[in-house]
Amino acid sequence: MTNQELAHAIVKNLGGETNIANLTNCITRLRIDVKSRNNVDLEAIKQLDGVLSVIDQGTIQIVLGPGKVTKVANEIHESTTINVDVEDDDEFDVAADTKASYKAKQTSSIQQLFRHIGNIFVPIVPGLVASGLMLGIANLITNLANPDAGILDPAVLESDWYLLLEAIGNLLFGALGVFVGINTAREFGGTMVLGGIAGLLINAPVLDDIGSLNLFGLNLEISSGLGGLLGVIVAAYLFVRIEKFIRKRVADSLDLILTPLITVMVGSIITIVVIQPIAGVLTSGITWFLVDIMMESGGIIGGYILSATFLPLVTVGMHQGLVPVHLELIDQFGSTTLLPILAMAGGGQVGAMIAIYIKAKNQRLKNTVASVLPVGFLGIGEPLIYGVSLPLGRPFITACLGGGFGGAFLSLFQVGAITVGPSGAVLIPLIADNQYLLYAIGLIISYAGGFILTYLFGYKEEMVRKLYGDNTDQPKKKETKQKEASAPKQQEETHIASPLSGDIRPLNELNDEVFATEAVGKGVAIHPTEGKLYAPVDGTVTTVFPTGHAIGITSENGAEILLHIGLDTVEINDNVFELYVAKDDKVEKGQLLCTFDIDAIIDKGYDVTSPIVITNSDAFETIEPVNEMYVKAGSKLLTVK
Incomplete structure (x- = not known):
């Protein structure tokens, strides 16, 4: 069947497009919620050419495999009125491709730091715009009420409405440290209210009242606002690290009491003694360079x-x-x-x-x-x-x-x-x-x-x-290597390195029928101990799912390798995964592909055990995992022949 015919048959056997309430796709399967089960024929769908498996667990899952699932989802999207959230591989999108390419190259520690800063401040921007515009209106009223302008009565500046407008406009700027602290804690996986406390601490008026603090025989000059928002970010990040450290070491029954208490007490001392002075110097230095040197001098x-x-x-x-x-x-x-x-x-x-x-x-x-x-x-x-x-x-x-x-x-x-x-x-x-x-x-x-x-x-x-290209009406599609990948060299033995560090587990132990039954391919699973995913081979990135939870790589000898971080993690919408590659990138074995927050995945109730499978397993004579219980990233994981 062609992809178009398969898409039509799937929709028909699901009871038609009017019976489909929701349809999404992940890297291996379609996920469908239907309005009524009466006209759904799952047995007929199982018999369709191209369908690897059908799973009914409330949400119907139709397993088609990497690559094909996106094409079939596209066909459904284009031929019906069903709104399908898909990644369109066939559409030439210069802007998206160029942006993804540049974003994928942002792998240095400095670039990652700036990306985190962006995630902290972007949610605050609408409030900054609204507050700024309100202050702008108040500013305009002030100018119009100037006696020299003679347009508005100066008494308007004493009116309740004007005072209220100006006060509301200043609200966010007065509490900005709190919001920055909360967003910092959320960005790094900590408790948001503790991040807010870090923001309050930096700007606490009592610091000005104290002025000098005697600590361990040292007289420390302290002041409210020292270190600015840079200090808030560092302090809130410190609170997150302390919180995670303490939480792993206290009994569950004492966690609610001891973890926040120790976090705030220890974090506050370090913030006042260390972070504020250093952040104050850095902030002053940046301001001096940009304002005094670059703009004034x-x-x-x-x-x-x-x-x-x-x-x-x-x-x-x-x-x-x-x-x-x-x-x-x-x-x-x-x-x-x-x-x-x-x-x-x-x-x-x-x-x-x-x-x-x-x-x-x-x-x-x-x-x-x-x-x-x-x-x-x-x-x-x-x-x-x-x-x-x-x-x-x-x-x-x-x-x-x-x-x-x-x-x-x-x-x-x-x-x-x-x-x-x-x-x-x-x-x-x-x-x-x-x-x-x-x-x-x-x-x-x-x-x-x-x-x-x-x-x-x-x-x-x-x-x-x-x-x-020469045809001015049609854009030139990116050149992609023909899947010679699908015709591996005969009797060539290849070692596939482990993309993760962690405990090795057989696929049949996974709580996911698609992977457990090897419907999409043979391989192993790894329960990771570190949130870093590396390239297991030299090859080409053929698939990158937008959430970052799954990446497909085709090796130089034709092995199509699916790296799937966790189970059902396609449902996670937060900043848990951080991608460093884009589709069609050439990668080398050991290259960092993605980082992910193991604690956040577990805290959200998902299994972090990660299947590593060869999706074109039928093209190989043997696929053998190493006989080990633990594997380190970069060491041998699979041998394919």
């Missing part, structure tokens, strides 16, 4: 460099580390002059898009530009970067250089923003000290800079042909 050159180099930082995820810097500047000076300068980088991208649209002959490219340009004006730059300029190459560079001119202009006037979050034209209402016009002029300069440099030097039609 550097002048227009500093502004140009900051703006022109910002988007390269975005592509490697390092821009997330600037969010606490902006907020620290707002706390110290009332506004961040850094944000408007960096926002000019997006303006350069907008100008580059206009130049490309004018010069491009390829209609598909023009359509792409036309679709992403409006959001670019609103300060949402990712579709422009990952969808057009970065895949083309040179326009990304000219756009960055062009945006630098807007940053240079704004640096002359020290234009600031009263909150973080928006960019582009949307940032205009949030500009401090009524410098709206100057910011708008800076945007226009950045548009012009990106347009001129891209029009003159950044675009050639050959770039488009390289990306889309």
Whole structure:
């Protein structure tokens, strides 16, 4: 049966599309909830060519195997009105592919740190925007009530409504440390309220009242707010580490009493004595470098460099580390002059898009530009970067250089923003000290800079042909190796290394019928002792499930290896898995593919035992696991012949 015929037959035997309440797919199977069982024929589905197994455990699971399950899910999605959450392998998506490729390269410790910082602050951004806009409105009322303006009665500034507006606008900024502490604890798998206490501690007014603390014979100068949000993040992370350490060592009956008590007591002492002073020095150093050196001493050159180099930082995820810097500047000076300068980088991208649209002959490219340009004006730059300029190459560079001119202009006037979050034209209402016009002029300069440099030097039609191929109507799909992989060399013995460290368990012991019956292939399972997944062979990444819980790799000798972290972990939506590879990446044996939080998986009630299977087992004569009870990542796990 073709995938289309199989999809049609599955839907028919499930009682038709009107009987399907919910349909999702993971890396090996379709998961279906039906409205009524009366018209469902599971026996007929089991007999369909291509169906490996059918499991009925409330939710119906139809096992099709890696690769095929996505294609069949796509066919169901395209030929019915059923909303299927699938990863479309056949659709050419330049933006998604480019973004995934760059994200997959963010594997250094520094890049991972910035990614964690992004996860901490992104949930707070809507509140920052709302609070900033309210303060912006209050600011506008203040200006209009100025006696020199003569537009509003100055008495409005004493009204209850104005005072309430200003107070609500300041609420989040006054409690920002608490939210940052809570999000930090959640990001690293700790108790959120303890993270909130860490945030409260950093900003506790009593620290100012005490001033000097005598501890172990030392007089420590302490103060409220020392270390800023950087101190909050480090303190909350420390609380998480202490909490996990204590929890593993106390009896369950005493956990609720001792774990939080010891965490707060020990964590607070270390925070006041060690973290606050060090974080205070670091925060002051960062502020000194960006404000005093780059923007004040550097002048227009500093502004140009900051703006022109910002988007390269975005592509490697390092821009997330600037969010606490902006907020620290707002706390110290009332506004961040850094944000408007960096926002000019997006303006350069907008100008580059206009130049490309004018010069491009390829209609598909023009359509792409036309679709992403409006959001670019609103300060949402990712579709422009990952969808057009970065895949083309040179326009990304000219756009960055062009945006630098807007940053240079704004640096002359020290234009600031009263909150973080928006960019582009949307940032205009949030500009401090009524410098709206100057910011708008800076945007226009950045548009012009990106347009001129891209029009003159950044675009050639050959770039488009390289990306889309000679056929201007159809994009060129990525070249993928034909599955010579499926025709392994005869009688060649290959060792597959263990991707995990942990206890080895046979598949038939798993509480998952699909893996236990070897429906998708032979192999073994590992109960991991470390949350790191490594490549077991040299090969190509053929499948990466969006959640990060499952990765498929085809080895050089044709073994199709499925690495599945835990059982039913496709249902986990939190930041438990951290991917470092993308589909079609070439990997080497021992390369880090993914990290995962073992404790978080277990705490959510999932089995962390991880099947490692050869999904094209029929192509091999023998698949033999090592005769060991424990295996270390990188050592031999399977021998295939």
